[in-house]
Amino acid sequence: MEIKLEQSEVVLEQTRQLSSSTGEFRFVRVDGKNVEFRPGQFFRFVFKDNQGEFERSYSLCNQVMDVPYLDLLISKVESGRATELLFASEQGLTAHVTGPYGRLLVPEPLPKRLFMVATSVGIAPYIPMLTRLSPALKSKQVEVHFLYGTREHNEFVFGDVLEKYSEDHPDFHLSVCYSRVMPDEAREFEYQGYVQARLKNLDPDPKTDRVLLCGNPHMVDETYDWLKETGFGVKHVTREKYVFAKETRSKSRTSLTDEHKKLIAEKMKKYQS
Ligand SMILES: Cc1cc2nc3c(=O)[nH]c(=O)nc-3n(C[C@H](O)[C@H](O)[C@H](O)COP(=O)(O)OP(=O)(O)OC[C@H]3O[C@@H](n4cnc5c(N)ncnc54)[C@H](O)[C@@H]3O)c2cc1C
Structure with missing residues:
Protein backbone atom coordinates (compact mmCIF):
# COMPACT_ATOMS: atom_id res chain seq x y z
CA MET A 1 0.00 0.00 0.00
CA GLU A 2 1.27 3.45 -0.98
CA ILE A 3 1.90 5.78 1.98
CA LYS A 4 0.73 9.36 1.52
CA LEU A 5 3.40 12.02 1.19
CA GLU A 6 3.47 14.19 4.29
CA GLN A 7 5.21 17.35 5.43
CA SER A 8 6.14 17.93 9.05
CA GLU A 9 8.34 19.96 11.34
CA VAL A 10 10.98 18.05 13.28
CA VAL A 11 13.46 18.87 16.00
CA LEU A 12 16.80 17.21 16.76
CA GLU A 13 16.41 15.28 20.01
CA GLN A 14 19.65 13.31 20.30
CA THR A 15 22.90 12.59 18.50
CA ARG A 16 25.34 9.71 18.84
CA GLN A 17 28.83 9.49 17.35
CA LEU A 18 29.20 5.98 15.87
CA SER A 19 32.67 6.36 14.35
CA SER A 20 35.07 9.22 13.61
CA SER A 21 33.20 9.91 10.38
CA THR A 22 29.64 8.84 11.17
CA GLY A 23 26.87 9.98 13.46
CA GLU A 24 23.33 8.96 14.27
CA PHE A 25 20.78 11.76 14.53
CA ARG A 26 17.27 11.43 15.95
CA PHE A 27 14.71 14.03 14.80
CA VAL A 28 11.29 14.03 16.49
CA ARG A 29 8.06 15.25 14.91
CA VAL A 30 6.84 18.30 16.78
CA ASP A 31 3.19 17.32 16.28
CA GLY A 32 3.89 14.00 18.06
CA LYS A 33 2.45 11.89 15.21
CA ASN A 34 4.10 8.65 14.11
CA VAL A 35 6.37 8.74 11.07
CA GLU A 36 4.80 6.69 8.29
CA PHE A 37 7.22 5.01 5.90
CA ARG A 38 8.12 1.65 4.45
CA PRO A 39 11.49 0.14 5.44
CA GLY A 40 14.06 1.43 2.93
CA GLN A 41 12.54 4.84 2.20
CA PHE A 42 14.07 8.29 2.60
CA PHE A 43 12.89 11.79 3.53
CA ARG A 44 13.86 15.24 2.26
CA PHE A 45 15.04 17.59 4.99
CA VAL A 46 15.08 21.37 4.64
CA PHE A 47 17.59 22.86 7.05
CA LYS A 48 18.44 26.49 7.69
CA ASP A 49 21.94 27.84 8.23
CA ASN A 50 23.38 31.37 8.05
CA GLN A 51 23.14 31.31 4.23
CA GLY A 52 19.45 30.37 4.24
CA GLU A 53 17.46 27.21 3.55
CA PHE A 54 18.80 24.13 1.78
CA GLU A 55 17.60 20.58 1.19
CA ARG A 56 19.25 17.17 1.68
CA SER A 57 17.85 13.63 1.46
CA TYR A 58 18.38 11.02 4.17
CA SER A 59 17.26 7.40 4.50
CA LEU A 60 15.67 6.35 7.78
CA CYS A 61 17.64 3.82 9.83
CA ASN A 62 14.94 3.36 12.49
CA GLN A 63 15.14 0.04 14.28
CA VAL A 64 11.57 0.50 15.50
CA MET A 65 8.53 1.35 13.36
CA ASP A 66 5.41 3.31 14.38
CA VAL A 67 7.26 5.92 16.41
CA PRO A 68 7.24 9.74 16.16
CA TYR A 69 10.94 10.04 15.29
CA LEU A 70 13.29 9.69 12.32
CA ASP A 71 16.71 8.14 12.94
CA LEU A 72 19.41 9.11 10.42
CA LEU A 73 22.86 7.66 9.84
CA ILE A 74 25.04 10.39 8.37
CA SER A 75 28.66 10.42 7.28
CA LYS A 76 30.77 13.57 7.33
CA VAL A 77 31.62 15.17 3.99
CA GLU A 78 34.50 17.64 3.91
CA SER A 79 33.16 21.22 3.76
CA GLY A 80 29.65 19.81 3.38
CA ARG A 81 26.91 22.26 4.25
CA ALA A 82 24.65 19.74 6.03
CA THR A 83 27.73 18.10 7.60
CA GLU A 84 28.85 21.38 9.14
CA LEU A 85 25.40 22.17 10.47
CA LEU A 86 24.52 18.71 11.78
CA PHE A 87 27.82 17.67 13.33
CA ALA A 88 28.02 21.01 15.20
CA SER A 89 24.45 20.70 16.48
CA GLU A 90 23.05 19.26 19.61
CA GLN A 91 19.43 19.16 20.72
CA GLY A 92 17.06 21.73 19.31
CA LEU A 93 18.02 22.05 15.61
CA THR A 94 14.80 22.23 13.59
CA ALA A 95 14.04 21.06 10.05
CA HIS A 96 11.11 20.74 7.70
CA VAL A 97 10.74 17.21 6.28
CA THR A 98 8.80 15.74 3.39
CA GLY A 99 8.37 12.08 2.63
CA PRO A 100 8.48 9.19 2.42
CA TYR A 101 10.18 8.74 -0.96
CA GLY A 102 11.97 5.91 -2.70
CA ARG A 103 11.57 2.47 -4.22
CA LEU A 104 14.32 0.69 -2.32
CA LEU A 105 11.97 -1.76 -0.60
CA VAL A 106 11.89 -5.40 0.42
CA PRO A 107 10.86 -7.19 -2.81
CA GLU A 108 7.43 -8.79 -2.95
CA PRO A 109 7.13 -11.70 -3.39
CA LEU A 110 10.34 -12.61 -1.64
CA PRO A 111 13.01 -14.21 -3.83
CA LYS A 112 14.95 -17.37 -3.01
CA TYR A 242 23.51 8.66 -2.61
CA VAL A 243 24.17 11.40 -5.15
CA PHE A 244 25.13 14.86 -3.92
CA ALA A 245 22.51 17.58 -3.91
CA LYS A 246 22.78 19.86 -6.96
CA GLU A 247 20.26 22.41 -5.90
CA THR A 248 20.28 23.68 -2.37
CA ARG A 249 16.99 25.56 -2.17
CA SER A 250 13.78 23.73 -1.43
CA LYS A 251 11.00 24.27 -3.93
CA SER A 252 8.26 22.39 -2.15
CA ARG A 253 8.35 24.03 1.24
CA THR A 254 5.05 25.36 2.54
CA SER A 255 5.06 28.11 5.13
CA LEU A 256 4.64 27.21 8.77
CA THR A 257 1.21 27.47 10.32
CA ASP A 258 0.78 29.33 13.62
CA GLU A 259 0.06 25.94 15.20
CA HIS A 260 3.43 24.57 14.02
CA LYS A 261 5.28 27.70 15.16
CA LYS A 262 3.72 27.29 18.61
CA LEU A 263 4.66 23.58 18.80
CA ILE A 264 8.26 24.31 17.76
CA ALA A 265 8.52 27.11 20.33
CA GLU A 266 7.30 24.69 23.01
CA LYS A 267 9.84 22.01 21.99
CA MET A 268 12.65 24.58 21.87
CA LYS A 269 11.74 25.79 25.37
CA LYS A 270 12.01 22.18 26.57
CA TYR A 271 15.55 21.86 25.17
CA GLN A 272 16.68 25.24 26.44
CA SER A 273 15.42 24.66 30.00
C1 LIG B 1 18.06 9.31 -1.84
C2 LIG B 1 19.25 9.76 -1.02
C3 LIG B 1 19.40 9.28 0.27
C4 LIG B 1 20.51 9.67 1.02
N1 LIG B 1 20.66 9.16 2.27
C5 LIG B 1 21.77 9.47 2.99
C6 LIG B 1 21.98 8.88 4.28
O1 LIG B 1 21.15 8.10 4.80
N2 LIG B 1 23.11 9.24 4.95
C7 LIG B 1 24.04 10.12 4.42
O2 LIG B 1 25.05 10.39 5.08
N3 LIG B 1 23.85 10.67 3.20
C8 LIG B 1 22.74 10.38 2.49
N4 LIG B 1 22.55 10.96 1.26
C9 LIG B 1 23.48 12.04 0.83
C10 LIG B 1 23.02 13.36 1.50
O3 LIG B 1 21.78 13.77 0.94
C11 LIG B 1 24.03 14.52 1.30
O4 LIG B 1 24.36 14.62 -0.06
C12 LIG B 1 25.30 14.32 2.13
O5 LIG B 1 24.97 14.30 3.52
C13 LIG B 1 26.31 15.47 1.88
O6 LIG B 1 25.68 16.70 2.16
P1 LIG B 1 26.51 17.98 2.65
O7 LIG B 1 25.57 19.14 2.61
O8 LIG B 1 27.24 17.68 3.92
O9 LIG B 1 27.61 18.14 1.50
P2 LIG B 1 27.49 19.16 0.24
O10 LIG B 1 27.51 20.57 0.73
O11 LIG B 1 26.33 18.73 -0.60
O12 LIG B 1 28.82 18.80 -0.52
C14 LIG B 1 30.08 19.46 -0.24
C15 LIG B 1 31.12 18.99 -1.23
O13 LIG B 1 31.41 17.61 -1.04
C16 LIG B 1 31.09 16.85 -2.20
N5 LIG B 1 30.41 15.67 -1.66
C17 LIG B 1 29.13 15.60 -1.22
N6 LIG B 1 28.85 14.37 -0.72
C18 LIG B 1 29.99 13.64 -0.86
C19 LIG B 1 30.34 12.31 -0.56
N7 LIG B 1 29.45 11.45 -0.01
N8 LIG B 1 31.60 11.90 -0.83
C20 LIG B 1 32.50 12.74 -1.37
N9 LIG B 1 32.23 14.03 -1.70
C21 LIG B 1 31.00 14.48 -1.45
C22 LIG B 1 30.17 17.73 -3.05
O14 LIG B 1 30.35 17.47 -4.43
C23 LIG B 1 30.66 19.11 -2.69
O15 LIG B 1 31.79 19.47 -3.45
C24 LIG B 1 21.46 10.58 0.49
C25 LIG B 1 21.28 11.08 -0.82
C26 LIG B 1 20.20 10.67 -1.56
C27 LIG B 1 20.03 11.21 -2.95
Whole structure:
Protein backbone atom coordinates (compact mmCIF):
# COMPACT_ATOMS: atom_id res chain seq x y z
CA MET A 1 0.00 0.00 0.00
CA GLU A 2 1.27 3.45 -0.98
CA ILE A 3 1.90 5.78 1.98
CA LYS A 4 0.73 9.36 1.52
CA LEU A 5 3.40 12.02 1.19
CA GLU A 6 3.47 14.19 4.29
CA GLN A 7 5.21 17.35 5.43
CA SER A 8 6.14 17.93 9.05
CA GLU A 9 8.34 19.96 11.34
CA VAL A 10 10.98 18.05 13.28
CA VAL A 11 13.46 18.87 16.00
CA LEU A 12 16.80 17.21 16.76
CA GLU A 13 16.41 15.28 20.01
CA GLN A 14 19.65 13.31 20.30
CA THR A 15 22.90 12.59 18.50
CA ARG A 16 25.34 9.71 18.84
CA GLN A 17 28.83 9.49 17.35
CA LEU A 18 29.20 5.98 15.87
CA SER A 19 32.67 6.36 14.35
CA SER A 20 35.07 9.22 13.61
CA SER A 21 33.20 9.91 10.38
CA THR A 22 29.64 8.84 11.17
CA GLY A 23 26.87 9.98 13.46
CA GLU A 24 23.33 8.96 14.27
CA PHE A 25 20.78 11.76 14.53
CA ARG A 26 17.27 11.43 15.95
CA PHE A 27 14.71 14.03 14.80
CA VAL A 28 11.29 14.03 16.49
CA ARG A 29 8.06 15.25 14.91
CA VAL A 30 6.84 18.30 16.78
CA ASP A 31 3.19 17.32 16.28
CA GLY A 32 3.89 14.00 18.06
CA LYS A 33 2.45 11.89 15.21
CA ASN A 34 4.10 8.65 14.11
CA VAL A 35 6.37 8.74 11.07
CA GLU A 36 4.80 6.69 8.29
CA PHE A 37 7.22 5.01 5.90
CA ARG A 38 8.12 1.65 4.45
CA PRO A 39 11.49 0.14 5.44
CA GLY A 40 14.06 1.43 2.93
CA GLN A 41 12.54 4.84 2.20
CA PHE A 42 14.07 8.29 2.60
CA PHE A 43 12.89 11.79 3.53
CA ARG A 44 13.86 15.24 2.26
CA PHE A 45 15.04 17.59 4.99
CA VAL A 46 15.08 21.37 4.64
CA PHE A 47 17.59 22.86 7.05
CA LYS A 48 18.44 26.49 7.69
CA ASP A 49 21.94 27.84 8.23
CA ASN A 50 23.38 31.37 8.05
CA GLN A 51 23.14 31.31 4.23
CA GLY A 52 19.45 30.37 4.24
CA GLU A 53 17.46 27.21 3.55
CA PHE A 54 18.80 24.13 1.78
CA GLU A 55 17.60 20.58 1.19
CA ARG A 56 19.25 17.17 1.68
CA SER A 57 17.85 13.63 1.46
CA TYR A 58 18.38 11.02 4.17
CA SER A 59 17.26 7.40 4.50
CA LEU A 60 15.67 6.35 7.78
CA CYS A 61 17.64 3.82 9.83
CA ASN A 62 14.94 3.36 12.49
CA GLN A 63 15.14 0.04 14.28
CA VAL A 64 11.57 0.50 15.50
CA MET A 65 8.53 1.35 13.36
CA ASP A 66 5.41 3.31 14.38
CA VAL A 67 7.26 5.92 16.41
CA PRO A 68 7.24 9.74 16.16
CA TYR A 69 10.94 10.04 15.29
CA LEU A 70 13.29 9.69 12.32
CA ASP A 71 16.71 8.14 12.94
CA LEU A 72 19.41 9.11 10.42
CA LEU A 73 22.86 7.66 9.84
CA ILE A 74 25.04 10.39 8.37
CA SER A 75 28.66 10.42 7.28
CA LYS A 76 30.77 13.57 7.33
CA VAL A 77 31.62 15.17 3.99
CA GLU A 78 34.50 17.64 3.91
CA SER A 79 33.16 21.22 3.76
CA GLY A 80 29.65 19.81 3.38
CA ARG A 81 26.91 22.26 4.25
CA ALA A 82 24.65 19.74 6.03
CA THR A 83 27.73 18.10 7.60
CA GLU A 84 28.85 21.38 9.14
CA LEU A 85 25.40 22.17 10.47
CA LEU A 86 24.52 18.71 11.78
CA PHE A 87 27.82 17.67 13.33
CA ALA A 88 28.02 21.01 15.20
CA SER A 89 24.45 20.70 16.48
CA GLU A 90 23.05 19.26 19.61
CA GLN A 91 19.43 19.16 20.72
CA GLY A 92 17.06 21.73 19.31
CA LEU A 93 18.02 22.05 15.61
CA THR A 94 14.80 22.23 13.59
CA ALA A 95 14.04 21.06 10.05
CA HIS A 96 11.11 20.74 7.70
CA VAL A 97 10.74 17.21 6.28
CA THR A 98 8.80 15.74 3.39
CA GLY A 99 8.37 12.08 2.63
CA PRO A 100 8.48 9.19 2.42
CA TYR A 101 10.18 8.74 -0.96
CA GLY A 102 11.97 5.91 -2.70
CA ARG A 103 11.57 2.47 -4.22
CA LEU A 104 14.32 0.69 -2.32
CA LEU A 105 11.97 -1.76 -0.60
CA VAL A 106 11.89 -5.40 0.42
CA PRO A 107 10.86 -7.19 -2.81
CA GLU A 108 7.43 -8.79 -2.95
CA PRO A 109 7.13 -11.70 -3.39
CA LEU A 110 10.34 -12.61 -1.64
CA PRO A 111 13.01 -14.21 -3.83
CA LYS A 112 14.95 -17.37 -3.01
CA ARG A 113 18.00 -15.28 -2.14
CA LEU A 114 18.00 -11.55 -1.42
CA PHE A 115 21.31 -9.71 -1.77
CA MET A 116 21.44 -6.44 0.19
CA VAL A 117 24.57 -4.60 -0.91
CA ALA A 118 25.72 -1.30 0.61
CA THR A 119 28.74 0.89 1.10
CA SER A 120 29.25 3.12 4.15
CA VAL A 121 26.03 4.86 5.31
CA GLY A 122 24.22 3.11 2.45
CA ILE A 123 23.35 0.48 5.07
CA ALA A 124 20.93 2.96 6.71
CA PRO A 125 17.80 1.94 4.74
CA TYR A 126 18.52 -1.75 5.33
CA ILE A 127 18.31 -1.42 9.13
CA PRO A 128 14.49 -1.01 9.23
CA MET A 129 14.22 -3.90 6.73
CA LEU A 130 15.74 -6.32 9.25
CA THR A 131 12.60 -6.30 11.42
CA ARG A 132 10.42 -6.77 8.36
CA LEU A 133 12.54 -9.73 7.14
CA SER A 134 12.83 -11.51 10.48
CA PRO A 135 9.66 -13.71 10.28
CA ALA A 136 10.44 -14.73 6.67
CA LEU A 137 14.01 -15.65 7.61
CA LYS A 138 12.85 -17.65 10.61
CA SER A 139 10.30 -19.57 8.53
CA LYS A 140 12.89 -20.20 5.79
CA GLN A 141 11.01 -18.29 3.08
CA VAL A 142 14.15 -16.40 2.09
CA GLU A 143 17.91 -16.44 2.46
CA VAL A 144 19.56 -13.02 2.86
CA HIS A 145 23.12 -12.06 1.99
CA PHE A 146 24.03 -8.72 3.55
CA LEU A 147 27.17 -7.25 1.95
CA TYR A 148 28.55 -4.19 3.64
CA GLY A 149 31.54 -2.29 2.26
CA THR A 150 33.54 0.12 4.36
CA ARG A 151 37.12 1.35 4.46
CA GLU A 152 38.21 -0.13 7.77
CA HIS A 153 36.99 -1.82 10.94
CA ASN A 154 36.55 1.49 12.86
CA GLU A 155 33.88 2.46 10.35
CA PHE A 156 31.90 -0.78 10.69
CA VAL A 157 28.79 0.80 12.24
CA PHE A 158 25.78 -1.15 13.56
CA GLY A 159 28.19 -4.09 14.00
CA ASP A 160 26.53 -5.17 17.26
CA VAL A 161 23.05 -5.08 15.67
CA LEU A 162 24.15 -7.03 12.58
CA GLU A 163 26.16 -9.65 14.45
CA LYS A 164 23.30 -10.31 16.89
CA TYR A 165 20.85 -10.52 13.98
CA SER A 166 23.12 -13.08 12.25
CA GLU A 167 23.20 -15.19 15.41
CA ASP A 168 19.41 -15.11 15.68
CA HIS A 169 18.82 -15.80 11.97
CA PRO A 170 20.93 -18.65 10.54
CA ASP A 171 19.77 -17.81 6.98
CA PHE A 172 21.07 -14.24 7.28
CA HIS A 173 24.66 -14.16 6.02
CA LEU A 174 26.75 -11.11 6.83
CA SER A 175 29.82 -10.15 4.78
CA VAL A 176 31.82 -7.07 5.74
CA CYS A 177 34.32 -6.00 3.08
CA TYR A 178 37.17 -3.65 4.00
CA SER A 179 38.52 -1.71 1.05
CA ARG A 180 41.56 -0.33 2.91
CA VAL A 181 42.62 -2.01 6.15
CA MET A 182 41.74 -5.51 7.37
CA PRO A 183 41.50 -5.97 11.16
CA ASP A 184 44.48 -7.81 12.67
CA GLU A 185 42.24 -10.66 13.70
CA ALA A 186 39.60 -10.93 11.01
CA ARG A 187 36.51 -12.95 11.75
CA GLU A 188 34.89 -15.39 9.31
CA PHE A 189 32.51 -12.76 7.89
CA GLU A 190 35.23 -10.16 7.26
CA TYR A 191 36.85 -9.88 3.82
CA GLN A 192 39.53 -7.75 2.20
CA GLY A 193 38.38 -5.86 -0.91
CA TYR A 194 35.20 -4.49 -2.42
CA VAL A 195 31.60 -5.67 -2.03
CA GLN A 196 31.49 -6.19 -5.82
CA ALA A 197 34.06 -9.01 -5.55
CA ARG A 198 32.19 -10.67 -2.70
CA LEU A 199 28.92 -10.51 -4.65
CA LYS A 200 30.55 -12.17 -7.66
CA ASN A 201 31.77 -15.02 -5.42
CA LEU A 202 28.22 -15.64 -4.20
CA ASP A 203 27.08 -16.15 -7.80
CA PRO A 204 23.63 -14.49 -7.82
CA ASP A 205 21.11 -16.05 -10.19
CA PRO A 206 18.66 -13.75 -12.08
CA LYS A 207 16.09 -16.57 -12.26
CA THR A 208 15.63 -16.84 -8.50
CA ASP A 209 17.45 -13.99 -6.75
CA ARG A 210 16.95 -10.23 -6.26
CA VAL A 211 19.50 -7.52 -5.48
CA LEU A 212 19.28 -4.21 -3.60
CA LEU A 213 22.14 -1.75 -4.10
CA CYS A 214 22.61 1.37 -1.98
CA GLY A 215 25.25 4.01 -1.33
CA ASN A 216 28.21 5.26 -3.32
CA PRO A 217 27.02 5.92 -6.93
CA HIS A 218 30.23 4.44 -8.36
CA MET A 219 29.69 1.12 -6.51
CA VAL A 220 26.01 1.06 -7.53
CA ASP A 221 26.79 1.65 -11.23
CA GLU A 222 29.71 -0.76 -11.36
CA THR A 223 27.77 -3.54 -9.61
CA TYR A 224 24.69 -2.98 -11.77
CA ASP A 225 26.78 -3.14 -14.97
CA TRP A 226 28.18 -6.50 -13.88
CA LEU A 227 24.73 -7.80 -12.87
CA LYS A 228 23.38 -6.85 -16.32
CA GLU A 229 26.13 -8.91 -17.94
CA THR A 230 25.01 -11.92 -15.90
CA GLY A 231 21.36 -11.58 -16.98
CA PHE A 232 19.86 -9.32 -14.29
CA GLY A 233 17.52 -6.54 -15.44
CA VAL A 234 15.77 -3.54 -13.90
CA LYS A 235 13.08 -5.79 -12.43
CA HIS A 236 15.62 -7.83 -10.48
CA VAL A 237 17.75 -5.01 -9.08
CA THR A 238 16.69 -1.93 -7.08
CA ARG A 239 19.21 0.89 -6.87
CA GLU A 240 19.50 3.88 -4.55
CA LYS A 241 22.42 6.18 -5.27
CA TYR A 242 23.51 8.66 -2.61
CA VAL A 243 24.17 11.40 -5.15
CA PHE A 244 25.13 14.86 -3.92
CA ALA A 245 22.51 17.58 -3.91
CA LYS A 246 22.78 19.86 -6.96
CA GLU A 247 20.26 22.41 -5.90
CA THR A 248 20.28 23.68 -2.37
CA ARG A 249 16.99 25.56 -2.17
CA SER A 250 13.78 23.73 -1.43
CA LYS A 251 11.00 24.27 -3.93
CA SER A 252 8.26 22.39 -2.15
CA ARG A 253 8.35 24.03 1.24
CA THR A 254 5.05 25.36 2.54
CA SER A 255 5.06 28.11 5.13
CA LEU A 256 4.64 27.21 8.77
CA THR A 257 1.21 27.47 10.32
CA ASP A 258 0.78 29.33 13.62
CA GLU A 259 0.06 25.94 15.20
CA HIS A 260 3.43 24.57 14.02
CA LYS A 261 5.28 27.70 15.16
CA LYS A 262 3.72 27.29 18.61
CA LEU A 263 4.66 23.58 18.80
CA ILE A 264 8.26 24.31 17.76
CA ALA A 265 8.52 27.11 20.33
CA GLU A 266 7.30 24.69 23.01
CA LYS A 267 9.84 22.01 21.99
CA MET A 268 12.65 24.58 21.87
CA LYS A 269 11.74 25.79 25.37
CA LYS A 270 12.01 22.18 26.57
CA TYR A 271 15.55 21.86 25.17
CA GLN A 272 16.68 25.24 26.44
CA SER A 273 15.42 24.66 30.00
C1 LIG B 1 18.06 9.31 -1.84
C2 LIG B 1 19.25 9.76 -1.02
C3 LIG B 1 19.40 9.28 0.27
C4 LIG B 1 20.51 9.67 1.02
N1 LIG B 1 20.66 9.16 2.27
C5 LIG B 1 21.77 9.47 2.99
C6 LIG B 1 21.98 8.88 4.28
O1 LIG B 1 21.15 8.10 4.80
N2 LIG B 1 23.11 9.24 4.95
C7 LIG B 1 24.04 10.12 4.42
O2 LIG B 1 25.05 10.39 5.08
N3 LIG B 1 23.85 10.67 3.20
C8 LIG B 1 22.74 10.38 2.49
N4 LIG B 1 22.55 10.96 1.26
C9 LIG B 1 23.48 12.04 0.83
C10 LIG B 1 23.02 13.36 1.50
O3 LIG B 1 21.78 13.77 0.94
C11 LIG B 1 24.03 14.52 1.30
O4 LIG B 1 24.36 14.62 -0.06
C12 LIG B 1 25.30 14.32 2.13
O5 LIG B 1 24.97 14.30 3.52
C13 LIG B 1 26.31 15.47 1.88
O6 LIG B 1 25.68 16.70 2.16
P1 LIG B 1 26.51 17.98 2.65
O7 LIG B 1 25.57 19.14 2.61
O8 LIG B 1 27.24 17.68 3.92
O9 LIG B 1 27.61 18.14 1.50
P2 LIG B 1 27.49 19.16 0.24
O10 LIG B 1 27.51 20.57 0.73
O11 LIG B 1 26.33 18.73 -0.60
O12 LIG B 1 28.82 18.80 -0.52
C14 LIG B 1 30.08 19.46 -0.24
C15 LIG B 1 31.12 18.99 -1.23
O13 LIG B 1 31.41 17.61 -1.04
C16 LIG B 1 31.09 16.85 -2.20
N5 LIG B 1 30.41 15.67 -1.66
C17 LIG B 1 29.13 15.60 -1.22
N6 LIG B 1 28.85 14.37 -0.72
C18 LIG B 1 29.99 13.64 -0.86
C19 LIG B 1 30.34 12.31 -0.56
N7 LIG B 1 29.45 11.45 -0.01
N8 LIG B 1 31.60 11.90 -0.83
C20 LIG B 1 32.50 12.74 -1.37
N9 LIG B 1 32.23 14.03 -1.70
C21 LIG B 1 31.00 14.48 -1.45
C22 LIG B 1 30.17 17.73 -3.05
O14 LIG B 1 30.35 17.47 -4.43
C23 LIG B 1 30.66 19.11 -2.69
O15 LIG B 1 31.79 19.47 -3.45
C24 LIG B 1 21.46 10.58 0.49
C25 LIG B 1 21.28 11.08 -0.82
C26 LIG B 1 20.20 10.67 -1.56
C27 LIG B 1 20.03 11.21 -2.95
